[in-house]
Amino acid sequence: xxxxxxxxxxxxxxxxxxxxxxxxxxxxxxxxxxxxxxxxxxxxxxxxxxxxxxxxxxxxxxxxxxxxxxxxxxxxxxxxxxxxxxxxxxxxxxxxxxxxxxxxxxxxxxxxxxxxxxxxxxxxxxxxxxxxxxxxxxxxxxxxxxxxxxxxxxxxxxxxxxxxxxxxxxxxxxxxxxxxx
Numbered sequence: 001x002x003x004x005x006x007x008x009x010x011x012x013x014x015x016x017x018x019x020x021x022x023x024x025x026x027x028x029x030x031x032x033x034x035x036x037x038x039x040x041x042x043x044x045x046x047x048x049x050x051x052x053x054x055x056x057x058x059x060x061x062x063x064x065x066x067x068x069x070x071x072x073x074x075x076x077x078x079x080x081x082x083x084x085x086x087x088x089x090x091x092x093x094x095x096x097x098x099x100x101x102x103x104x105x106x107x108x109x110x111x112x113x114x115x116x117x118x119x120x121x122x123x124x125x126x127x128x129x130x131x132x133x134x135x136x137x138x139x140x141x142x143x144x145x146x147x148x149x150x151x152x153x154x155x156x157x158x159x160x161x162x163x164x165x166x167x168x169x170x171x172x173x174x175x176x177x178x179x180x181x
Contacts, residue, residue: 020051028059029095060095064156069110069132073166074118080126081166086113086140089156090148097152109148111157118144126165132161 023046024030029040032049033056042049042057049055069086076082088109092098102108120136121129129136141158148155 011108012156016099020048022049022057024057024059025065027061027090029062029101030057030059031095032057041095058099060092060098062092062095064089064091067106067109069113070171071162072114072118072127074121076121076126076129077123078125082121082126082129083162083164083166084117084121084160085115085162087157087159087161088113088144089158090153091156092152093149094152097150101151105151105153108151109144109153112147113140113144116123116140130163136160 022030024042024044026044028044030047032039032042034050034054039055047057049057067088067090069088071083073081073083090109092161096107096117117136117140120139124132137158137160141155144158145155
């Protein structure tokens with residue numbers, strides 16, 4: 001056996017030995033799934049796991065995260081068309097629940113926010129909606145806090161980034177006129 005073959009063999013053994021180790025960053029937690037079942041949470045630093053995909057690790061970011069909810073149109077009780085957009089700041093408190101409780105956290109949180117706001121806005125006149133904006137934000141924060149906690153997240157803050165009357169844009173001034181001819 002030549003020295004090159006011995007070196008290659010030693011490198012292979014070293015890689016096989018180190019494969020079960022995983023480094024988790026300080027802003028992350030590692031959710032360990034053993035044979036598809038949540039097993040434990042890895043803390044930051046060097047961690048050991050079973051090799052050969054017996055245990056799989058998914059890193060979860062646990063620092064505060066900001067999510068902008070898409071613009072939504074609503075019609076108030078006095079038939080005013082309005083648009084709003086909301087900013088949600090949250091952090092992960094339970095990495096296992098965050099990873100396993102819901103398949104698309106951000107999309108699901110956005111859906112709950114939209115439902116809550118559209119239900120509240122339908123019952124109010126435009127002037128009342130503007131006057132009660134802070135109460136609406138607090139109501140949304142309470143609803144999201146209750147809903148997101150079982151999903152492993154805590155709401156830090158919720159705020160409107162935009163709440164205005166909708167402005168329709170007319171593309172054609174004459175009904176039979178085409179844009180291209």
